[in-house]
Amino acid sequence: MGAEEKKEVDEQREKENRLASLYDEYFDKIARYIYARIGDKNEAEDLAGEVFLKALESLKSYKERGIPMQAWLYRIAHNLVVDHLRKVTKLKTVPIDTVQIESGEDPVATAEKHIEMERVNEAMQKLTPEQREVVRLRFFGGLSSKEVGAMLSKSDGAVREMQRAAIEKLRGLLTSEC
Amino acid sequence: MTSDSEMKNNWDKILDECIDRINRGESVEGCLTDYPEYREELRPLLSAMLETKTAYPFEPSARVKSFHRQRFTTALVASRERRARKRPVFTWILGWSKVWAPVAAVIVIAIVGYFGLRPALMTPVMIAQHSPEGNFVFLVSDEVNAISDFQELNLSISKVSLHLGGDEEKRIEFEPGVQMVDLSDLQGNRAQEIWRGDVPEGEYIKVFLEVSRVTGILLESGEEIEIKLPSGKLQISKPFMVESGEVTNFVYDLTVVKAGKSGQYILKPQIGQSGADQDFIKVEPEVQPENKGKSKGKPQNPGKSEEQSEEFDGIITAITDGAYNASPWTMTLEGVEGDVTVYAAELEGTPSPGAKVKVEGVLIDNTIEGAKAEIEGEE
Numbered sequence: 001m002g003a004e005e006k007k008e009v010d011e012q013r014e015k016e017n018r019l020a021s022l023y024d025e026y027f028d029k030i031a032r033y034i035y036a037r038i039g040d041k042n043e044a045e046d047l048a049g050e051v052f053l054k055a056l057e058s059l060k061s062y063k064e065r066g067i068p069m070q071a072w073l074y075r076i077a078h079n080l081v082v083d084h085l086r087k088v089t090k091l092k093t094v095p096i097d098t099v100q101i102e103s104g105e106d107p108v109a110t111a112e113k114h115i116e117m118e119r120v121n122e123a124m125q126k127l128t129p130e131q132r133e134v135v136r137l138r139f140f141g142g143l144s145s146k147e148v149g150a151m152l153s154k155s156d157g158a159v160r161e162m163q164r165a166a167i168e169k170l171r172g173l174l175t176s177e178c
Numbered sequence: 179m180t181s182d183s184e185m186k187n188n189w190d191k192i193l194d195e196c197i198d199r200i201n202r203g204e205s206v207e208g209c210l211t212d213y214p215e216y217r218e219e220l221r222p223l224l225s226a227m228l229e230t231k232t233a234y235p236f237e238p239s240a241r242v243k244s245f246h247r248q249r250f251t252t253a254l255v256a257s258r259e260r261r262a263r264k265r266p267v268f269t270w271i272l273g274w275s276k277v278w279a280p281v282a283a284v285i286v287i288a289i290v291g292y293f294g295l296r297p298a299l300m301t302p303v304m305i306a307q308h309s310p311e312g313n314f315v316f317l318v319s320d321e322v323n324a325i326s327d328f329q330e331l332n333l334s335i336s337k338v339s340l341h342l343g344g345d346e347e348k349r350i351e352f353e354p355g356v357q358m359v360d361l362s363d364l365q366g367n368r369a370q371e372i373w374r375g376d377v378p379e380g381e382y383i384k385v386f387l388e389v390s391r392v393t394g395i396l397l398e399s400g401e402e403i404e405i406k407l408p409s410g411k412l413q414i415s416k417p418f419m420v421e422s423g424e425v426t427n428f429v430y431d432l433t434v435v436k437a438g439k440s441g442q443y444i445l446k447p448q449i450g451q452s453g454a455d456q457d458f459i460k461v462e463p464e465v466q467p468e469n470k471g472k473s474k475g476k477p478q479n480p481g482k483s484e485e486q487s488e489e490f491d492g493i494i495t496a497i498t499d500g501a502y503n504a505s506p507w508t509m510t511l512e513g514v515e516g517d518v519t520v521y522a523a524e525l526e527g528t529p530s531p532g533a534k535v536k537v538e539g540v541l542i543d544n545t546i547e548g549a550k551a552e553i554e555g556e557e
Binding site: 009012013016020023024027028031032035036041044045046048049052053056113116117119120121123124135138139140142144145157160161163164167168170171174175 | 186187189190191193194197198201222223225226227229230231233234235238239243245246247249250251253254257258528530
C-alpha cells in the first residue's frame with residue numbers, strides 16, 4: 001500500500017511536470033484551435049488557460065497508455081468549446097459584424113480580412129463534422145495525424161483520408177466562390 | 179504492382195507530410211520542390227489549406243499567456259502543497275506494507291529515542307507566501323560582541339521555518355526576500371526586514387534560520403574569513419503569538435563571538451535579544467548609515483538601490499527548479515565568466531532555456547537576486 005501510494009505520488013508528480021512542460025508549446029495552438037471554433041480572441045485565450053487548469057484537476061484520471069497528453073488537452077478544449085457554444089449559440093458561425101476589430105488596423109484591410117474569414121467559415125460549414133474537426137485540429141491546433149487519430153479514436157490512415165477529402169472539398173468550394 | 183489503395187495511401191501520406199511542414203513554418207514551394215512528380219496535384223490542395231489556415235489569423239497575447247501561466251503555476255503549487263499536507267513523510271515510512279510497517283515503526287521509535295524527536299521531519303509543512311501587507315515581519319539584528327572586529331559580516335540566509343504549536347503542529351517555511359544581510363550595519367537595536375508575508379494565526383514555539391554561508395572582512399587586516407556556524411540551522415525557542423488583525427514583528431538576533439582558545443569567530447543566535455517583543459530601529463536596505471566605502475548586502479528590490487543596479491542581456495541556460503517555475507534560472511551574461519543564477523522579483527514573459535532575457539539588478543558572485551527580468555524570446 002505504502003510503496004504503491006508512493007509510486008502513485010511519483011507518477012502524479014511526473015504527469016504534472018509533463019503537463020507544465022506542454023504549456024509553452026501548446027497554449028498558443030490550443031487558443032488558435034478554440035478561436036477557429038468560436039471567433040472570439042479574448043474568449044479563446046481565457047478558454048486556453050482554462051484547458052490547463054481543467055487538465056490539472058483531472059490529471060489523476062489521465063492514463064499514459066491512452067492518448068498522448070497533448071491530444072488529451074484538445075479533448076478538454078473541445079469540451080470547453082462545446083460548453084461555451086451552448087451558452088452563446090449565436091457565435092457558432094463567425095458573422096462579419098461580430099468579429100473583433102483590432103485598434104490601429106486599416107479599416108479596408110480589416111473588412112477584407114473579415115470577408116475572407118466569413119468565406120472560409122462558410123466553406124468549413126459544408127464539411128462533415130468529422131472532417132471539420134480534423135481540419136481544425138491539424139491546421140489550427142497543429143496536431144499530427146496520429147495525435148488527431150488518437151483523439152478521435154481513428155487510425156492515422158483514416159485521419160489522412162478524411163483530411164484529403166476535406167481539403168479537396170474546401171478547394172472546390174473556395175475556388176467556385178471566387 | 180501497386181494497387182489503387184496503396185497509391186491513394188501514398189498520396190495521402192505526402193499531402194500529410196506537406197501539411198506538417200507548412201504547420202512548422204515551411205513554404206508551400208519547399209514541399210512542391212521535394213515532390214516534383216506530384217507538383218500539379220499538390221499545389222491547389224496546399225493553397226486551399228493555406229487559405230483556410232490564414233483566414234483565422236490569431237497570435238495570442240504574451241501578457242495574457244503569462245497571466246494564465248501564473249494561474250496554472252499557482253494551482254499546481256497549491257495542489258502539491260495539499261498533497262504534502264495529506265501525506266507527511268512519516269506515513270510513507272509506516273505505509274510501505276503491512277509486513278514492514280511494524281518493523282519500520284520499531285526503527286523509527288529507536289531512532290527517535292536515541293537522537294531525540296526531529297520535528298522538522300515529522301511536522302506537516304506549509305509554504306508561506308510573501309505579501310507586502312502580510313501579518314508577519316521577520317527581521318534580523320546583531321547583538322554587539324565581536325562585531326567591532328569586522329568591516330563587514332555578510333550572512334546568507336536560505337530559509338526560515340516557524341514552528342506552530344498547539345494541537346495542529348505545523349511548520350511554516352519561507353524563503354526571505356532579502357537573502358544576504360550585513361550584520362555590521364545591524365548592531366544593537368538596528369534590524370533589517372528580510373521578509374513580510376502571511377502566516378497562520380496561533381502560537382509559535384520555535385524559529386529556525388537556515389544559514390548557507392557567513393563571511394566577514396576583518397577591520398584590521400582587511401582579510402576575508404569564513405565564520406563558523408554551530409549548525410546550518412540556527413534555532414531559537416522563544417514562543418510568540420500571531421494574532422488576528424495584528425502585524426507581528428519578529429526580530430531574530432544573532433551575534434558573533436570570538437572563541438577563547440582557537441581565536442575563531444562563531445556566529446550564534448542571541449535568544450535574549452530575539453522575539454516578537456523587541457524594540458528595534460528598522461534599517462531599510464538602501465540606507466547606508468555609515469559610509470564605509472563598501473557595498474551593502476544584496477538589495478532584493480533593485481528599484482530601491484538604483485545606484486548599484488545594472489542592466490544585463492543574456493540567454494537562459496537552464497531553469498534550475500523544474501520547468502514550471504519562474505525562477506531561479508541560470509543564464510549566460512555578456513562579459514561575465516560562467517553562468518549566473520537569477521532570482522526574479524519582477525518578471526515579464528515566461529522563462530525557458532534558450533530564451534533571451536534582459537535583467538536589471540545587482541550582480542554579486544555570479545548571482546542576481548530580486549531582479550527585474552524581461553523575457554524577450556527564444557534564441
